[in-house]
Amino acid sequence: MSALQMNIEPLSSLDEILPVLTGCNLPVADISVSSPPQFFGFRVAGSVVAVVGLEQFQSVGLLRSLAVSPGHRGRGLARELVSFVESFALSQGVESLFLLTTTAEAFFVASGYGPASRQEAPQAIQATPQFSGLCPSSSAFLSKRLGRANPAAHAGSAPAAPAAEPRS
Numbered sequence: 001m002s003a004l005q006m007n008i009e010p011l012s013s014l015d016e017i018l019p020v021l022t023g024c025n026l027p028v029a030d031i032s033v034s035s036p037p038q039f040f041g042f043r044v045a046g047s048v049v050a051v052v053g054l055e056q057f058q059s060v061g062l063l064r065s066l067a068v069s070p071g072h073r074g075r076g077l078a079r080e081l082v083s084f085v086e087s088f089a090l091s092q093g094v095e096s097l098f099l100l101t102t103t104a105e106a107f108f109v110a111s112g113y114g115p116a117s118r119q120e121a122p123q124a125i126q127a128t129p130q131f132s133g134l135c136p137s138s139s140a141f142l143s144k145r146l147g148r149a150n151p152a153a154h155a156g157s158a159p160a161a162p163a164a165e166p167r168s
């Protein structure tokens with residue numbers, strides 16, 4: 001089944017989300033039951049196979065926990081999830097997204113993200129466990145300005161119109 005035939009849905013059960021993340025070797029130590037990131041994902045036959053998380057701090061956000069189970073890679077699921085979460089974030093007032101990655105820098109660069117300064121990162125982003133230690137210092141730190149046809153800081157296309165609800 002291609003990504004175009006599948007729906008992205010909000011996810012709230014950590015029992016469904018965490019196994020996908022740990023199965024993709026992504027950190028979960030900072031995901032608390034009391035205030036988890038907002039997660040979205042794809043299901044196949046009822047099981048969650050791909051997820052993405054968003055931590056929002058007013059006008060900035062941390063895109064995190066992008067994971068596609070190995071058997072479902074290469075079908076565009078990650079690209080769809082990133083596009084969706086960007087549009088969702090924009091609809092919630094997020095102007096810039098930040099992320100850390102050790103494994104998918106080229107993927108995000110191809111999606112319009114560019115290198116960001118750790119020193120100049122918003123305080124809220126610097127305060128996240130991912131930024132302050134959970135992700136290794138060798139991680140690439142990237143950002144993307146949302147909602148601009150011609151971002152000043154980074155090359156790349158603007159996300160589609162805001163979509164607060166999953167695609168049907």
Ligand SMILES: CC(C)(COP(=O)(O)OP(=O)(O)OC[C@H]1O[C@@H](n2cnc3c(N)ncnc32)[C@H](O)[C@@H]1OP(=O)(O)O)[C@@H](O)C(=O)NCCC(=O)NCCS
Pocket residue numbers: 024026064065066067068069072073074075076077078079080100101102103104105106107108
């Ligand atoms: C990275 C990951 C999310 C990609 O998922 P996916 O659904 O296979 O990706 P897509 O099918 O949407 O790929 C879209 C494009 O990105 C490319 N791509 C995929 N993974 C990539 C990576 N790690 N680095 C560079 N490019 C990548 C694909 O080849 C494809 O390119 P194309 O359009 O030219 O064919 C998946 O491999 C994964 O879960 N990895 C482990 C966890 C991880 O590293 N997460 C990211 C850190 S937050």
